[in-house]
Amino acid sequence: MGNLFKGRGGQRGQARPADAQPVSGSASNEVDPAVIAYLEDGFQKLQSDPNCKSLLKKHLTAEVLQKLKGLKTATFGSTLKDVIQSGVENPDSGVGVYAPDAEAYTVFADLFDPIIEEYHGGFKRTDRHPPCTLGDPNQFGDVDPEGKYVVSTRIRCGRSVKQFPFNPNMTEEHYKQLEELVSGTLKDMSGELKGTYYPLTGMTKEVQQQLIDDHFLFKEGDRFLQKANACRYWPTGRGIYHNDSKTFLVWVGEEDHMRIISMQKGGCIREVYGRLVNAVNEIEKRMAFSHDERLGFLTFCPTNLGTTIRASVHIKLPKLAAGGQEALQRVADRFQLQVRGSAGEHSEAVGGLYDISNKERMGLTEFDAVSKMNHGIAELIKIEKELE
DSSP, rough: GGGGSTSSOEEEEEEOOOOOOHHHHHOOOGGGGGHHHHHHHHHHHHTTTTTOOOEEEEOOHHHHHHHHHHOOOOTOOOOOHHHHHHHOTTTTOOOOOOSTTTTTHHHHHHHHHHHHHHHTOOOOTTOOOOOOOOOGGOOOOOOOOTEEEEEEEEEEEEEEEESSSOGOOOHHHHHHHHHHHHHHHHHOOGGGGEEEEEESSOOOHHHHHHHTTTTOOSSSOOOOHHTTTTTTTTTOEEEEETHHHOOEEEESSSSSSSEEEEEEESBBBHHHHHHHHHHHHHTTTTTTTTTTTTTEEEEGGGGGOOOOEEEEEEEETGGGGGGGGGHHHHHHEEEEEEEEETBTOOOOOOOTTEEEEEHHHHHHHHHHHHHHHOOOOHHHHHHHHHOO
8 A cells, every 4th residue: 555645744656757658669670579479379379278268368459469569668678478478378367467567557558458447347548546545444343243254354555666667677686675675664663563574585494484374474476477577586685574463564575566464363444454554654654656647556467556455354154155166256246356265366265264355456545445345245244144
């Protein structure tokens, strides 16, 4: 949520000035012929795979390919290959695209915009993400006061630090500078947010095991991130910060520059959201984030744009989930919620425990994103009770 909090003492980083002309890509003769060949072969691979259902396959038409295959971003020279490689190599991707740098969202807009529109509930290329509105965390309560269904609640946001490129273009020195900036900022946290930063480089086995036991330690990226070139120079510049009570966590150098996380046992959304608001207010006083006037906060994956908020619960709904994850997802779709396995994306449910979150991040405020999760989970619990 970095600059969720416009006008509260922090700077808001801009990907480009609001009145600037769109970034234009470089001419086609500057793109390596091998890259062009990869793009053409990748297009055929996607279109000929009957099992591929990704948004990349749907929206990378022959016309879009022809228009974009010869373009590069001006600053880092990113090509369409950098955008789609993960989705081409992983045809089971749900989305299939990543932004190698902030400019990619403009240069390759003919691909990104329809994907963003479909994923984010109709956010059109003529739409603008609303100004940040946190609202009052105290308007929320406990979604499961009986403690019967919700095991834990977690609300997080992703942030890209303005002066650095996204992962595929980060140098080893960039990672070191990012870690120094973020860890130095976090050392100034006080009160409930006070804690310790643990760099992955040189981490002792004892610390590593404790972080694994706490389910805090993130691993080198999965095959989707690997193919997007998001894991270079691992583990340089990566690390984890958590407060003393282990309810506030920051991942540094994972999928995004920062993942800011608030969590605790049970379903008290008021406390979890309130802590996140407090944390990001403090962090944004000390650094600027990549932001676009139309798209909101800029992130590596387009599914996280806008508010970047993912508000989720780990929940057991044995009656609703009797038909498996797909059956539960069909019910969750009514409330624009996303169902994942208990270990997150691309995982299975263990012991009937599901991770359910808001799906939309764009075209709505931060407060509304959390409200959608709150309302949807309350409705799922209500349906579950009726089935008991």
